[in-house]
Amino acid sequence: MLRRTDSKPQGYSSVTFLILGSYIVKATMATRRPARKLSAKGAGEGVPAEARASAAAGSPNERVLVEAAQNDAAKFDALYELHFERVYAFVASRMRDRASAEDVTSDVFHKALANLASYEWRGVPFAAWLLRIAANAIVDHTKRAAREFPAPNDPPEPAGDADVQASEMRVIEHRAQLFRLVGQLPAVQKQVVYERFVEQRSIKEIARRLGKTEGAIKQLQLRAVQNLRAQMEGSHG
Amino acid sequence: MAKRSLALQLDEVVQAMLVSLQPRPERAPDRELASLARVARGLRDLPREEFRATLKSDLQRRASMSESTAAAKAGTGEEQARAVHYMRPGLSAITPYVIVRPADRFIEFLKSAFGGVERMRMPAPDGSIMHAEVAIGNGAIEVSDGNEQYPTAPQAIHLYVDDPDATYARTLQGGASSFYAPTDEHPSGDRWGAVKDPFGNHWYIAKPRGWTPEPGGLRSVQPYLHLREAHKMIPFLEAAFGAEAMGVHTSPQDAVLHATIRIGNATLEIDEAHGENQPMPCHLHVYVPDTDAVYAQALRAGATSIEAPRNAPYGDRAAGVKDAWGNSWFIATNLGK
Secondary structure (H helix, E strand, C coil), rough: ECCCCCCCCCCCCCCHHCCHHHHHHHHHHHHHCCCCCCCCCCCCCCCCCCCCHHHHHHCHHHHHHHHHHHHHHHHHHHHHHHHHHHHHHHHHHHCCCCCHHHHHHHHHHHHHHCHHCCCCCCCCCHHHHHHHHHHHHHHHHHHHHHCCCCCCCCEEEEEEECCHHHHHHHHHHHHHHHHHCCCCCCHHHHHHHHHHHHHHCCCHHHHHHCCCCHHHHHHHHHHHHHHHHHHHHHHHH | CCCHHHHHHHHHHHHHHHCCCCCCCCCCCCCCHHHHHHHHHHHHCCCHHHHHHHHHHHHHHHHHHHHHHHHHHHHCCHHHHHHHHHHHHHHHHHEEEECCCCCCHHHHHHHHHCCCCCEEECCCCCCCCCEEEEEEEEEEEECEEEEEECCCCCCCEEEEEHHHHHHHHHHCCCEEEEEEEECCCCCCEEEEEEECCCCCCEEEEEEECCCCCCCCCCEEEEEEEEEHHHHHHHHHHHHHHEEECCCCCCCCCCCCCEEEECCCCEEEEEEEECCCCCCCCCCEEEECHHHHHHHHHHHHHEEEEEEEEECCCEEEEEEEEECCCCCCEEEEEEECC
C-alpha cells in the first residue's frame, strides 16, 4: 500500500489529488526526517528536497484515460506511455539485475491490463495502484528466485516489503523523470548514454563504434550528464 | 582544461560505478562532481529502449486479443439465429477445411484429442474420404483426403477449450509435438499452449478468461492465418467478403501483430508470419448470403477463380476462389430444404 494521510487535504479537488508527486511531497513535508535506509540501491541519494510531481506524474486527463482503457483495452497504450518510466524505476530500484527488472515490469503491465476492470477510482491514484501491483510482483519474483536458485551466500534481493514509503517514492519519481529526459537529449549524447549506461560499453569501444576519440566520448558523457542535471533542476523549479 | 578534467573525473566515477558490485562509488571529492555522480547513478537503471517498445507491442497484442474475444462473444448470439438461413445447419460463417492424409486417422485424432464428434462422412469410390465433418465444441472442422486438384493443406487453428492442460496432454498422446505447454504467460492473457499434430496442423489450445462454452458463445474453432504482408489481407477480406477487422494491432514497422477478422457470425485471426508460424496456405469454407455476389467481389478484389458459382448436389450454391496468398475460399450459400 502506498502510505498516505488518512484524509484528503482540504481544498484539494480530486483532480489535484491525482497528481501523485504533489501528494508525495505533502506526505514528505509532513514527516520530513533523515532518509530511512530502504534498500541497497536508491535510498538517500540526495534527491532535491523540493522534488515534486513531474508534468507526467499525473494529469487531469488521467481518469479519462483510465476509463477509456477500461472500455477499450486498445487504449491501454496511453496509460503505458504515462507510467512506464515510473514503474520501471521502482522495479529497477528493488531488483538486482536488468533481466529481473524487465521480467517484473512486464509482469506488472500485463497484470494491470488484465485487471484493469477491477481498478476503481476511489481517490487512489492510478500510479499508486500500479506500484502496489509492482510491489507484490517484486515480492513474488524474489520468492520464486529464492526457490529456484537458492544461493545462501548471496545477500537477499533487496526487495523490502510491499509498502512504498513516501521518501522512496520521491526517489522513484526523480528517476522516472531522469529516464524521460534522456529521450530529449541531443541524439549523439543520448547514444553515448545508452552505450555507456545500458550496454555498459567501455569508452574505448564507444569511441570505436561512433568513430570518435575517447576524449570526445568522455566530453559527450559529461555534457549529457550536465544537461540532465540542469533539466532535473529545471523541472523541480 | 578544468572542463576536460571534469570529464575525466566523471568517467572515473562512472567506470567505478559500472564495474563495482558496490552500489555506491567512493565519496566524491567535490560538490560539482558529486551532483553529476548522482545523475550518473540514476542512469545505471535506465531502461532499454528496445524493452520499452517490445513490451508496448506485447501489451497491444494482448489488448487486441481480449478485444476480439469480447467482440466475438457479442456477435454470436442473436445474429447467429438471424444469419443461419444461408448456412448449412451445424456450420458457422467460417469453417476450416482441412485436407490431410490419411483423413480417417486425422478424424480419430480430432475425436481423441478434442472430443470431436463425427457428424458426416462421405467416402470416395476408392475408399478415401471425400468429405467429412467433425463438430468440436460449438464449432466444426471439415475434413478430406483431397485429390489431385486439392492436395493436402494442413492449417493453423485456434481452439477454445474448457481445459487446455488436459487437451494439450491428449494431443501429445495422439502423437502431436509440442511448441510449448499451456502457460498463463501468453500475450493474449489466456491460458494458451501450442502443438503441431502428426498431420502438420498447428493447434493453439486456449481457454479465455471467464469463458463458458455454450452454443451461442465464443467460437471454439477459429482459423489462424500466418501471412506475409498480412496487412494486405485486411482490405482484401473487406472488399471480397464484407469482412470487418476488429482490433488490428501493428508493430512500429506496420507488421500486423494480431488482427481478428469477422465474416458474418464467425471470426478468423491473422498475423504477420514469424518464427515457426510460417504461411500455411489452406482451405476455408465461408457461408455468405449471396455466393454469386461474393464470388464477383472476390475476383474484383484480386482473387482468382477456382470454380464459378454452381448449384452443388448437397444443396448449396457454391463457388471457389484463391487469394494472393494461396488460400482457397469455398464460398457457399445454403439453398435450404
